[in-house]
Amino acid sequence: MQKNIVFSKVKVLIWDFDGTFYKPMRILWQAIRQAEYETIRRYTGWPLTRAKVEFDKLHKITLPSATATVASLCHIPTSVAAVEMEKYFDRRLFLKYDQLLVKLFGGLRKYRHYILANGSVRGITQSLIKLGLNPKIFTEIITSETTGVTKPDDAGFKYILSQTGLTPSRHLMIGDRPEVDLVPARKLGLKSALVWSQTVDKSADLTLPAVYDLAGYL
Numbered sequence: 752m753q754k755n756i757v758f759s760k761v762k763v764l765i766w767d768f769d770g771t772f773y774k775p776m777r778i779l780w781q782a783i784r785q786a787e788y789e790t791i792r793r794y795t796g797w798p799l800t801r802a803k804v805e806f807d808k809l810h811k812i813t814l815p816s817a818t819a820t821v822a823s824l825c826h827i828p829t830s831v832a833a834v835e836m837e838k839y840f841d842r843r844l845f846l847k848y849d850q851l852l853v854k855l856f857g858g859l860r861k862y863r864h865y866i867l868a869n870g871s872v873r874g875i876t877q878s879l880i881k882l883g884l885n886p887k888i889f890t891e892i893i894t895s896e897t898t899g900v901t902k903p904d905d906a907g908f909k910y911i912l913s914q915t916g917l918t919p920s921r922h923l924m925i926g927d928r929p930e931v932d933l934v935p936a937r938k939l940g941l942k943s944a945l946v947w948s949q950t951v952d953k954s955a956d957l958t959l960p961a962v963y964d965l966a967g968y969l
Contacts (some may be wrong), residue, residue, distance in 0.1 A: 757956050758923055758969055761942060763915050764859065765908070766889075767926035768868035768875050769842070771962060772852060772882060774947050775927060779845040786839035787821050790832065794825035815931065816901040818869050830895040837874045848883040851963045856888055858966050865911050866892040867924075869901040869931075890914075905935045912939070925965065929954040944968075 766772070769783075791802040802824075810820040822832035856864075866889050868875055875894070876886045886892070891914070898906040912919060919940030926932025926945065933943040933954040945955035946962040957968055 758942060760921055761862070761923045761969070762917060763863045763865065763911070763922045765865045765867050765911060765922055765924045765936070765941070767902075767924075767928070767932045768866055768870060768878070770927040771925060771932075771946055772879075772884075773846060773849065774961070776845055779842060782840045782842075782845070783836070784817075786836045787817055789839045790821050790836045791824050794827065794835075815903050816869060818895065818901045828895075828899065829901055830899060833869065833895050833901070834871045834873075837871050842870075842874065842878050843881045846878055846881045848881070850883070853883045855963050855966055856884060859969065862969070863915065864889045865914075867902065867907045867911065868892070868894055870894060872896055903931045903935045905939060908936055908939050908941065923969075925962070 769779075788799060788802045788806065791797065791806060792799055795802070797805070805824055806820055809823060810817055814820045814823060818833050818836065819829050821836060822829040825832060827835070866875060872892045872894055875892050879886045893907050893910060895901050898904075898910055900906050908924070911922065915922070920942060923942040923944060924932060924936035927947050929945060929952045933945060933952070936943050937954055943955050944957040944959060944965060945952050946959050946965070948958050949960055951958045959965060
């Protein structure tokens with residue numbers, strides 16, 4: 752694909768966070784999953800074994816989002832579940848300053864940036880600083896605290912479209928999970944880029960082995 756063919760009209764970059772700003776790490780995903788189980792256990796009083804069983808009954812079967820699954824089992828709003836879970840893990844322990852990421856954003860100053868993620872605003876803000884990025888780069892960090900729901904619900908995408916006032920095709924969604932990040936974006940007419948993947952996915956206009964490669968296509 753030639754440079755600028757697909758994304759020449761893009762003005763807004765929408766970023767997922769976990770697994771997008773950094774290469775997905777199994778050890779971090781395990782920590783997040785344990786935090787989800789712990790939140791369920793604390794709210795329900797169930798032993799850890801039952802918390803795991805009940806989570807697995809719903810997650811990706813009835814509910815596509817882990818945060819929404821926790822919220823359902825705990826009978827709390829999704830936005831509350833997102834904040835509660837982050838009491839039991841700190842992603843900053845797994846992250847470090849990333850000079851290549853800082854360089855990437857240094858070359859993307861002409862774009863308006865949003866984060867649309869399934870964590871909490873506070874946790875993401877703290878993690879951006881750990882990676883070496885100024886949170887002020889981003890016009891807004893949007894989570895379930897803003898919309899009340901998590902991806903793949905399209906409410907976050909629609910919220911951003913309402914804020915920018917631009918046509919969907921002038922937005923590029925960047926993420927690492929096709930079914931959560933890219934499919935809902937494509938349905939609304941946004942462009943999409945899959946990062947940290949060696950396998951081309953039909954839901955992505957562009958597939959990249961590393962997020963750092965994105966600059967070559969903008």
